[in-house]
Amino acid sequence: MNDSSNSYTPPKVWVWQKPNGGQFASINRPVAGPTHEKALPVGRHPLQLYSLATPNGVKVTVLLEELLSAGHSGAEYDAWAVRISDGDQFGSGFVDVNPNSKIPALLDQGGEQPIRVFESGAILLYLADKFRAFIPGDTAGRTECLNWLFWQMGSAPYLGGGFGHFYAYAPSKMEYPIDRFAMEAKRQLDVLDRRLANSAYLAGDDYTIADIAVWPWYGALALGQLYDAAEFLQVDSYVNLQRWAKQIATRPAVQRGRMVNRTWGEPAEQLWERHEASDFDSKTQDKVVAATGSTG
């Protein structure tokens, strides 16, 4: 095995040596808490979302767009872009909403006291319960939905922090971690493929927050949109997963949700901030660029 990590002997006490290379190294640090004072912007809707269009962020904007499509007008929201590569997640206002300094974070200011919600799974569950939508009402159905929701929360770190990190982002390619996490990623793809052989959606016959949580990670991977790893992981061989991934990709709310807080890629697929449904037509970012001179 050509693995250079075999030569590393850990010291008695770990010491932070920055920079340690690799994409995102500049924002990683071994302590929590804010690095600077910065209040969060607040819009006029009860739901204030602070996020970015990464897979974890997209889960929430897809659900909000699905809720609005289904006629839940109370799901109108302001979505503010948190540029994690610039360290926005370490501003004091953001840390007040999410002490874990990661997007997405939601503030519901519609009640007597504002409610903060962090962790994408908690946000999906909060919104599904609030609007009684995209989650089954019966105990057995709700439990199966939560089984897959929590499966995603526990599994995706092996895909993103494990496979994706070592395959796509680490400063050098090392066989041991790539091999270990490719095996786990393929096992997870097979878990989904087998489930979707017997079921239209993850929780049963209906599209739920379980699908909304899993799709931005495993759907994107299956469709060749994550880590440039489609061939390496032979994603086409998971035919039931392919069927499900393609079907969900055609939903208009999914297509809108993917655009919200997206600050990279094709300009036509970006909507940096979202405050009204009409923002999808009027290209809010054009106004933001004009006002700030920022290019994202």
Ligand SMILES: N[C@@H](CCC(=O)N[C@@H](CS)C(=O)NCC(=O)O)C(=O)O
């Ligand atoms: N378990 C969390 C993970 C959130 C997460 O990892 N967010 C990333 C972007 S996808 C982030 O904000 N990273 C910034 C950082 O680590 O400083 C969730 O599902 O909400």
